[in-house]
């Protein structure tokens with residue numbers, strides 16, 4: 001199968017292109033709610049973002065300006081990546097989003113920008129809604145944040161840092177930062193756009209001030225979006241091949257392959273793509289801190305496996321689109337699994353599974369999990385498949401097509 005581009009790469013490519021000194025193109029970007037809103041955000045700041053062609057978006061940078069109002073939807077990438085861009089604009093920029101977006105943590109970005117000299121009006125919690133009072137320039141310098149709640153706090157500050165007068169020295173202090181592969185994606189893409197970035201010291205990043213150049217960004221297919229389709233192969237004993245992943249991917253292909261292999265799949269990468277072949281479905285003990293996004297599909301697989309699973313290292317996903325650990329515990333229990341919730345994970349023991357209505361809590365990956373579960377249990381109904389439009393609007397059609405072909 002082919003899938004649209006990575007949400008994470010599309011978001012970064014849009015931001016870096018907006019900050020560059022010449023036009024850029026995004027080849028095979030993701031057109032979904034998160035990335036459409038990101039394009040809208042950059043347009044509101046004065047950037048020309050042409051998304052009229054599906055397979056090639058063109059970004060022509062220009063002066064960043066307010067006043068502007070930005071709808072972040074429920075996108076972590078927008079609420080964490082765009083305020084630093086707004087700080088470079090001349091004029092106030094107000095950010096708000098879906099009701100639940102106001103619950104998602106943002107303080108390290110707000111405090112980090114304030115420490116760099118930016119004036120921000122934020123709610124008492126330091127979250128949305130907020131107004132960044134850009135003056136056309138950010139001095140930059142050194143800042144310490146606690147990014148244990150989301151790697152996006154680091155990525156957000158780094159992406160705009162080449163445009164800060166003194167660049168940025170960013171240090172993290174606190175429990176470990178999750179999602180290391182997303183941090184590597186950020187530094188890879190900054191370097192690809194010509195930025196000088198040092199990340200040799202653990203929990204410290206240094207970005208030199210300097211221009212970013214326009215690029216042709218080849219957006220890889222979205223690996224997290226592929227996870228439910230790979231899981232489908234594992235539940236049905238079938239085979240799914242994802243076409244179009246480069247040999248040297250900027251997404252955590254190895255970690256995904258390791259996890260699916262541990263659960264009984266055979267994973268191989270060839271010229272035709274990344275292939276997952278289902279076999280036995282085994283329970284696993286795994287630290288998912290690097291790939292928190294995959295927890296939901298892995299939890300659905302765990303509920304269908306031949307033994308118990310212990311998933312850990314993902315306290316931070318309680319602040320994703322919903323409290324994902326609580327949501328999974330509730331819904332998988334309804335379906336008949338025995339689930340124990342821990343502060344940073346879940347123990348899942350498969351039981352005799354039964355029909356249930358699986359709530360999605362506006363969370364696209366809860367819908368993916370329900371779809372996977374529904375391949376193994378008759379009568380799983382999901383309340384809202386439309387929430388998949390956040391990152392993969394084609395999900396219902398692709399899923400139905402896959403099932404029909406098999």
Ligand SMILES: O=C(O)C1=C[C@@H](OP(=O)(O)O)[C@@H](O)[C@H](O)C1
Nearest residue numbers: 008150151152178179182292293
């Ligand atoms: O930078 C990114 O593009 C992302 C980083 C991760 O965030 P967290 O570190 O908050 O999990 C990931 O879960 C999210 O879907 C996308």
Ligand SMILES: C=C(OP(=O)(O)O)C(=O)O
Nearest residue numbers: 074075076077293320321
């Ligand atoms: C956590 C996710 O999204 P966001 O970028 O909104 O944090 C996700 O897509 O699983």
